[in-house]
Amino acid sequence: MNESKVLLAHADVKGIETLSVYERHGGYATLKRALTEMTPADVVQAVLDSGLRGRGGAGFPTGRKWSFLPNDGRERLLVCNADEGEPGTFKDHFLIHRLPHLLVEGMTLASYAIGAPRAYIYLRGEFLQGYELLEQAIAEATAAGYLGQHVCGTDYSLELKLYRGAGAYICGEETALLDSLEGRRGIPRMKPPFPATAGLYGLPTVVNNVETLCAVVPIVEHGGEWFKAMGTEKSPGTKIYSMSGALKRPGNYEFEMGVPLSDLIEAAGGLMAGRTFKAVVPGGASAAYLTGEHIDIAMDYDTLAQAGTMLGSGGVIVLDDTVCIVSFTRRAMEFFRHESCGKCTPCREGTLWMDQVLTRLEEGIGTEADLDLLLDLADNIGGRTFCAFGDAAVAMVASSVRLFRQEYIAHFTHQGCPLQKERVG
Amino acid sequence: MTEALRERCEAIKATYPEAQSALIPILHALQDSYGYVTPQAVEEAAELMAMTTAEVEGVVSFYTLFHRKATGRYHIQVCDNLACQLRGTDELLAHLKEKWQLEPGGPSPDGIFSLERVECLAACGYAPVAQVNLRYYYHLTPEKADQVLSGLADGEEARGERI
Numbered sequence: 001m002n003e004s005k006v007l008l009a010h011a012d013v014k015g016i017e018t019l020s021v022y023e024r025h026g027g028y029a030t031l032k033r034a035l036t037e038m039t040p041a042d043v044v045q046a047v048l049d050s051g052l053r054g055r056g057g058a059g060f061p062t063g064r065k066w067s068f069l070p071n072d073g074r075e076r077l078l079v080c081n082a083d084e085g086e087p088g089t090f091k092d093h094f095l096i097h098r099l100p101h102l103l104v105e106g107m108t109l110a111s112y113a114i115g116a117p118r119a120y121i122y123l124r125g126e127f128l129q130g131y132e133l134l135e136q137a138i139a140e141a142t143a144a145g146y147l148g149q150h151v152c153g154t155d156y157s158l159e160l161k162l163y164r165g166a167g168a169y170i171c172g173e174e175t176a177l178l179d180s181l182e183g184r185r186g187i188p189r190m191k192p193p194f195p196a197t198a199g200l201y202g203l204p205t206v207v208n209n210v211e212t213l214c215a216v217v218p219i220v221e222h223g224g225e226w227f228k229a230m231g232t233e234k235s236p237g238t239k240i241y242s243m244s245g246a247l248k249r250p251g252n253y254e255f256e257m258g259v260p261l262s263d264l265i266e267a268a269g270g271l272m273a274g275r276t277f278k279a280v281v282p283g284g285a286s287a288a289y290l291t292g293e294h295i296d297i298a299m300d301y302d303t304l305a306q307a308g309t310m311l312g313s314g315g316v317i318v319l320d321d322t323v324c325i326v327s328f329t330r331r332a333m334e335f336f337r338h339e340s341c342g343k344c345t346p347c348r349e350g351t352l353w354m355d356q357v358l359t360r361l362e363e364g365i366g367t368e369a370d371l372d373l374l375l376d377l378a379d380n381i382g383g384r385t386f387c388a389f390g391d392a393a394v395a396m397v398a399s400s401v402r403l404f405r406q407e408y409i410a411h412f413t414h415q416g417c418p419l420q421k422e423r424v425g
Numbered sequence: 426m427t428e429a430l431r432e433r434c435e436a437i438k439a440t441y442p443e444a445q446s447a448l449i450p451i452l453h454a455l456q457d458s459y460g461y462v463t464p465q466a467v468e469e470a471a472e473l474m475a476m477t478t479a480e481v482e483g484v485v486s487f488y489t490l491f492h493r494k495a496t497g498r499y500h501i502q503v504c505d506n507l508a509c510q511l512r513g514t515d516e517l518l519a520h521l522k523e524k525w526q527l528e529p530g531g532p533s534p535d536g537i538f539s540l541e542r543v544e545c546l547a548a549c550g551y552a553p554v555a556q557v558n559l560r561y562y563y564h565l566t567p568e569k570a571d572q573v574l575s576g577l578a579d580g581e582e583a584r585g586e587r588i
Binding site for chain 1: 440441443445446449450487490491505507512544546547550551556559560561585588
């Protein structure tokens with residue numbers, strides 16, 4: 001399968017981050033047409049027809065999310081989740097740097113569709129350059145009449161505001177994001193109520209990922225059916241896959257959903273010379289490992305879920321035969337331990353404990369009983385926490401024990417990493 | 426607090442119709458001005474936001490980008506998360522230690538650099554990656570790191586790179 005560039009069609013055009021170049025490549029034509037020829041309900045219908053599913057990780061149908069907003073006369077808000085921080089994922093970073101106007105256009109379309117007079121972009125604090133690029137894009141779009149009062153000369157007005165977080169992975173969880181946007185510690189909220197009924201400032205709120213909102217532009221431009229004709233029946237459209245790790249040409253690659261993993265690896269240049277494939281984390285650090293038997297697996301939501309892992313945000317980390325699974329998994333757990341917000345005991349204490357167990361296993365002083373302990377801990381964290389962080393934290397470690405038990409055992413029989421000893425010796 | 430800084434903070438407050446949303450942007454502004462979130466900054470933020478200092482401390486302590494001690498003029502955040510591990514971040518950190526005597530912790534004796542190991546910076550395809558004063562530097566080999574740091578030590582601005 002070849003790349004299908006829809007969102008990234010113009011990503012390599014020089015100066016595409018500026019309004020004039022973006023307009024020259026058709027930018028904002030869809031917005032103008034939608035605002036003058038389509039009702040908000042038409043735009044919602046196009047997104048419903050497209051079957052677009054949220055690109056932030058959960059894969060919830062976007063059109064349905066928009067349809068949940070209650071009709072009770074309260075002001076509605078749109079929030080863009082640009083808190084990208086899932087290890088292995090860097091598509092939103094790329095979209096914001098290259099195509100800030102695509103995001104602005106997508107957000108304006110989405111805000112019009114749901115009837116929001118105000119919209120927010122929540123950027124992770126580290127995205128300072130992205131903040132500046134978007135600030136510039138918003139200023140240009142406002143001056144050109146694509147934002148602000150009377151968008152494209154119509155009765156619709158939209159105020160788009162930027163907000164920078166300050167460093168916390170958990171703020172990618174939508175309710176933690178809303179708390180952070182309200183100026184508090186980013187701690188996940190009780191659901192229900194869902195953001196659709198009580199979101200930002202208690203108002204009905206839609207929270208969508210950067211890539212999701214960017215996809216709204218081509219969907220409205222070409223129609224929902226056009227988008228739905230790509231990809232698989234249950235995972236329509238294209239997806240930006242972030243390819244990283246042991247590859248010759250890591251980077252973002254846009255393919256139709258359901259592309260075989262082997263085609264993605266080939267697009268990213270394949271493995272380094274002399275190396276062999278060992279494993280892949282197909283959906284960021286929150287996803288379980290897959291091994292060589294799944295090298296041709298279709299990279300869509302449902303197929304990966306059936307294989308016991310997930311597409312998540314599309315962050316594909318490829319590991320070759322030089323990578324120590326124990327060390328790599330331990331590093332992932334260090335991340336989750338660091339990022340646990342501390343609200344739920346199983347997650348707060350469990351990630352700490354698992355990090356300790358994995359550390360002693362890596363150092364070669366673990367025992368076989370530690371492997372069962374890891375699986376037991378995983379069972380007591382996954383599904384027992386307030387938000388999805390707990391499930392995410394244990395996916396890699398639980399799958400690593402099942403798939404690579406012998407490699408763990410080799411660590412305590414060799415009193416250390418056999419791969420490292422092989423390299424040194 | 427200087428008058429200019431107070432005006433900047435008041436302008437931030439005016440940006441957000443719901444006042445509490447201004448707290449994190451105000452803390453960013455105070456940190457930009459003072460170099461880190463000083464005890465004085467916490468008191469000033471509390472006063473501006475009509476909150477207690479305990480409430481402000483609660484927010485400051487949650488987020489990794491708010492520093493509680495002085496950093497170097499150039500604060501280097503090296504990602505050592507999964508993808509960067511696979512692309513040589515350990516070698517980069519070892520090089521920064523050996524050649525530049527930089528280790529995570531306080532600023533270098535001349536106050537120019539400080540180093541921090543950070544979690545994923547969402548740039549895994551361009552690993553290993555670091556930020557200097559929150560500006561990205563991609564594909565950081567030890568040689569490239571030398572070029573960047575030499576330039577900064579000579580007084581260049583940390584402009585970062587574009588993808």
